[in-house]
Amino acid sequence: MNPTLRAALAALALSGTAAGADGLATPLTGTPGDPARGAQIVTDPQHGLCTLCHAGPFPQVAFTGTLGPDLTGVGARRTLPDLRQQIVDSRRANPDTIMPPYHATEGLTRVGERWQGTTLLTAQEVEDVVAYLATLTGDAP
Numbered sequence: 162m163n164p165t166l167r168a169a170l171a172a173l174a175l176s177g178t179a180a181g182a183d184g185l186a187t188p189l190t191g192t193p194g195d196p197a198r199g200a201q202i203v204t205d206p207q208h209g210l211c212t213l214c215h216a217g218p219f220p221q222v223a224f225t226g227t228l229g230p231d232l233t234g235v236g237a238r239r240t241l242p243d244l245r246q247q248i249v250d251s252r253r254a255n256p257d258t259i260m261p262p263y264h265a266t267e268g269l270t271r272v273g274e275r276w277q278g279t280t281l282l283t284a285q286e287v288e289d290v291v292a293y294l295a296t297l298t299g300d301a302p
């Protein structure tokens with residue numbers, strides 16, 4: 162194994178998560194994600210904020226942003242571990258991403274007081290969002 166890869170894997174092991182190139186295979190909680198709750202989080206402009214950047218099969222959302230890719234069909238093109246990793250900390254896939262890391266606290270030095278030392282979504286909320294995204298396998302409604 163090349164030394165850079167070995168160092169990267171050691172750092173990941175130290176960080177206590179099973180993150181890797183294949184994403185996060187292990188669910189964050191013992192309770193399976195609830196897609197209906199996930200749908201609420203994704204489409205709630207006060208909570209998930211996802212639609213600030215993402216369009217998708219969300220007819221109930223009047224205005225959706227275009228900074229991120231359309232989430233239509235994302236459940237078909239990304240695996241579950243991959244989706245989980247993207248929500249937990251999108252910086253693993255793209256260090257320069259503009260997508261917020263929803264279940265990480267490292268590096269967020271000047272977030273508002275409300276968010277200091279806490280995560281944007283709880284572990285269960287991440288599982289709910291992932292379960293919902295996995296259902297988005299079809300074309301736009």
Ligand code: HEC
Nearest residue numbers: 209210211213214228229230235239247255258259260261
């Ligand atoms: C500030 C903008 C922004 C917000 C808010 C945001 N994202 Fe993203 N998202 C992006 C961008 C940009 C990408 C493309 C990857 C990159 O540039 O890192 C992305 C990529 C993704 C992907 C991979 C899409 C694909 O086609 O492979 C998923 C899934 C995703 N986001 C889900 C979400 C969910 C769910 C939320 C809310 C909990 C969310 N995003 C909030 C900007 C955002």
